[in-house]
Amino acid sequence: MPRRFLPAALALLLTVPALAEETGFAAPKAATASPYLYAKSGAKAERAKSAGEAGAKVIGGEVAAEGAWPWQVALLVGGAPVGTDAQFCGGSMVMDRWVLTAAHCVHMPQDDGSFADLRPEEVNILVGTNTLAPGAGDLIPVEGIFRHPSYQGTQFDFDIALIKLSRAPQVPYQTIEVPDAEYGDLLNQQGVTTIVTGWGLQEGAQPSPELRQAQIQVLDRALCNQAMLEARAEDAAGGFGYAVQTLGIAEQDAYAIWDELIARAPESVSENMICSGTFEGGKTSCNGDSGGPLVVPVDGGGYIQAGIVSWGLSATSGQGCEETALFSAYTNISKFVPWLNEVIAANP
Template sequence: RPLPSPQMLWLLFLSLPGLGGSVPSFPGPGSGTQQGGPVGAHNAPTGRWPWQVSVRQYNKELELWQHLCGGSLIHHQWVLTAAHCTQREDWEAYGLRVQVGQLRLYDHDTLTTVTKIVRHPKFNQSLSAEGGADVALLKLEAPVTLSERIGLVPLPPASLRVPERKMCWVTGWGYSSLGVTLLWPYQLQEVMVPIVGNEVCNQRYQNSSTNTGQIIKDDMLCAGSEGQDSCQGDSGGPLVCSWEGTWVQVGIVSWGYSCGHRDFPGVYARVMSFISWIRKFVPPPS
């Protein structure tokens, strides 16, 4: 079966229900489980997802800090992203930078230096995202100043159970490595996706695999459904759901079979599984 590689920044495809062409009205954080939804990704309005960040690596040929992965601001000085985004050995902390508060990629960049990369100790370099524990923390050189465009995403309690079919939102600038370099200012995309239970998700992946073991690990979470595909999610970016009237980040875009396969939900790192590990480094909001 096809194995994802860390270079495939389009790792996640998002399959969306329905075949109509309507653009959804935006649900407030109080919205609960609902059926239906949009066909594909669409432009995110200013200030709707203020925790979204762009993780950058330097491209010598282009002399540009190039978009590598998504991430989320969980503290004034810490970004949550996928471990596979940081796994190349020559990417020490100084090899990554972060852009906060940006809607259009590369539009008036003001990059922040990353001073520390903390990968989860159970992340396996050779298995990459499919091995699980695909979570990493990036410490920023200086705390960022919060504003209307720059905000923190709340983390859920470790005990939170996200119900199947609950509609949640994933954001990103789309795939950026299929021989296409995103050089122009490109608008952040948002997509609504239904949560898929781990057992159902595991069955779908096993059906097309020779692997009879557990493909979808307990520290993973699936979202997306049969129907039209969309490839807007960036690895490392946030999946957020409404919970008790606020947004909480429940997933980190991790992996999935490539775009065009309609039967495979996208696979995310399950944030609830990593709360205690995150809190070893990142203090809760005061």
């Protein structure tokens, strides 16, 4: 990456002894953060009492009409009463007994630093309602959880999982189609209209039991990666400058090392992801929406699910999500259709 990224910032850091304050970089939400453990611990309910904190929601969205998005489901902590405090992720009905969601929703950090999948009894699936309230929809036990084998809890890639229900729902619902690889390539083009749906906290961290929706659009993956790299570089400059000062590295050598670091930085948005948001910012998904669907309206009516809510940007305060973020990243389902078919065929 050209040195033009941060020459002024680096020059300042190379000459000023003290560390600069935080740059305000909105970093990706850590993959190790567990939506399930967050809800189960009661921290979600506790945080909702603090009106001053940013919350997790479909940012910039609106309440969905009752009955809209009939494939949307909610993942709830097993054994907990139906409500916003128990909901920790979203998902979508892709077959009568199969729910599509994000791997990070079902793959949990353990006390010893390892990761393990949730047990089926630790999750219930709420189907057939847009409202998280006792008596609404059909609360269904889980029979099996299937995480993509390449997903690891310390990363964002391959963020996809399937959940098999113990039975078919007994309330009205619909399944949604997913695209094959060829159609997926057509959908993953800049400017394609997308709609993200999910539950979560609204502004001020107040919980909303109502499903929300926001219309956004696919953004060019290369542009999203460029924006992320610039922001990451801005954030990293402070620590780099301090290290250069402490070690007594010559300025010319420092720039050469910096250029090498930038060149080696991995892409944030991989080929397995869709970047979607708005150029003006303020409309995106957030952690309460993890695992939920990103759908695309198709000619002749109807929708197809192109993505799964995977990761977004953290607020610079360290609380909640960056509400002015231009985009979030979504798992590109079309890359995983063979795996989906394999899992479903092997577990009739």
